[in-house]
Amino acid sequence: MDFKVGLLGRIALLAVSLFALGYSIADEWGVFMTSLFIILVIIQVVFLLRYAESSFKKVRTFLDNIKQDQYSQVYPVKFDGTETDDLHIEFNAILAKLKEDQAEKEANYHYFRSVFKHLSIGLITYGEDGKIQLINTAAKRILNVDDLSNINQIESVNKELHIAIHQLKTGGSELIKIAHPDGIMQLSVYVIELMMRGEQFKLVSLQNIQSELEEKEMEAWQNLVRILTHEIMNSIAPISSLAGTIKTDIEQKLEQADPVTDSDLEDYLMGISTVEKRSEGLINFVSDFRSLAHIPAPKFSSIRLANLFDQLEVLFQHQLETHNIELLKELDPPELILFGDQTQIEQVLINLVQNAIQALEDSERKLIRLRAYIDEAGKIILEVCDTGKGIEEEALSKIFIPFFTTKKKGSGIGLSLSKQIMRRHKGNIQVRSQLGEGTTFKLIFNG
Secondary structure (H helix, E strand, C coil): CHHHHHHHHHHHHHHHHHHHHHHHHHCCCCHHHHHHHHHHHHHHHHHHHHHHHHHHHHHHHHHHHHHCCCCCCCCCCCCCCCHHHHHHHHHHHHHHHHHHHHHHHHHHHHHHHHHHHHCCCEEEEEECCCEEEEECHHHHHHHCCCCCCEHHHHHHCCHHHHHHHHHCCCCCEEEEEECCCCCCEEEEEEEEEEEECCEEEEEEEEEECHHHHHHHHHHHHHHHHHHHHHHHHHHHHHHHHHHHHHHHHHHHHHHHCCCCCHHHHHHHHHHHHHHHHHHHHHHHHHHHHHHHHCCCCCCCEEEEHHHHHHHHHHHCHHHHHHCCCEEEEEEECCCCEEEECHHHHHHHHHHHHHHHHHHCCCCCCCEEEEEEEECCCCCEEEEEEECCCCCCHHHHCCCCCCCCCCCCCCCCCHHHHHHHHHHHCCEEEEEEECCCCCEEEEEEECC
């Protein structure tokens, strides 16, 4: 209200002065009086402009404070009900809210920065120019450095790690071994590409999984030894028992000088044949084990997956028709190409399709679906799905263990061999299954 009153009063005085100036000119009051009124009008115009600008100056100062993140200024409040007073109250309320938000933002920043620095997983963020923005204590400890200013300095720590960080895309991961004063470290390197305020940067995580790998390796060896022991004992026990029985019988014959009859010879022959068969079974078992342990290095080439699926369909055509099984092929895009060893990948798919055919033996709906596509992370995925009986939950965690099998007939190396081949291709194999709802095997190629 005070601003309006002051403004109207000054406008009224200016109007009166202009009226007097006009009257003095019209009535010829003289040069002195006319000049006096002109000066008076000019002075009133200047004061009117200054008065009008005074309120805008407050707003401008207020906006400048906000622009410069300066929220400490307090505008005086007289509580006299004037518009200036109300404006100051609003200014102070806005500044107080902005100051509170700034304090909360800074507190969150310091909190997350503290969490970032004290995580047990090594974390590094850097921009497109390679300049490191943040690096936490765990990353410095893993890399055995006091500080890093540029991501390219990692090359002096480990060239393989440096290459992996630059080549990995969002969601990509790789296992890297690096030398460390505490011993060899097996690092799981994971990279995410992010965009913030128009600037692209990478977040790299480094996790030492050496102890976890050693634990899993020991568990795998224990499972392998248990299965090997079981299989070998199953073959050696009857061989040893039967050989002992034949030996004892022959020794008794020799001591008592009893003649060896045709019936005795037939028994000995049957026993020796049994020993021979069990020995052959043991040799085959060891041969399977050797084939599992000596997978040749893959010979990479371009594989047109549409052709590969067609070859599989021709290969299994007789079995599919015999068991009345429907085969569906899905490729997205249809011309999808995979870079790998065609012979080895074909062997993996043959194992999986063969397992799917056996799983459909007692199913009402008999369907196998071969699917190939690119997921959201840019990885090529191959899937073999069936509508079979599914795999029990207890067996799911063991199906990739060498020589483990749920079949009456089978060596138990097919899935183990497939997993080894996928590892040689820097990929992975996963399984998803529920009883009565079928099984899906997924081959993941990181590219």
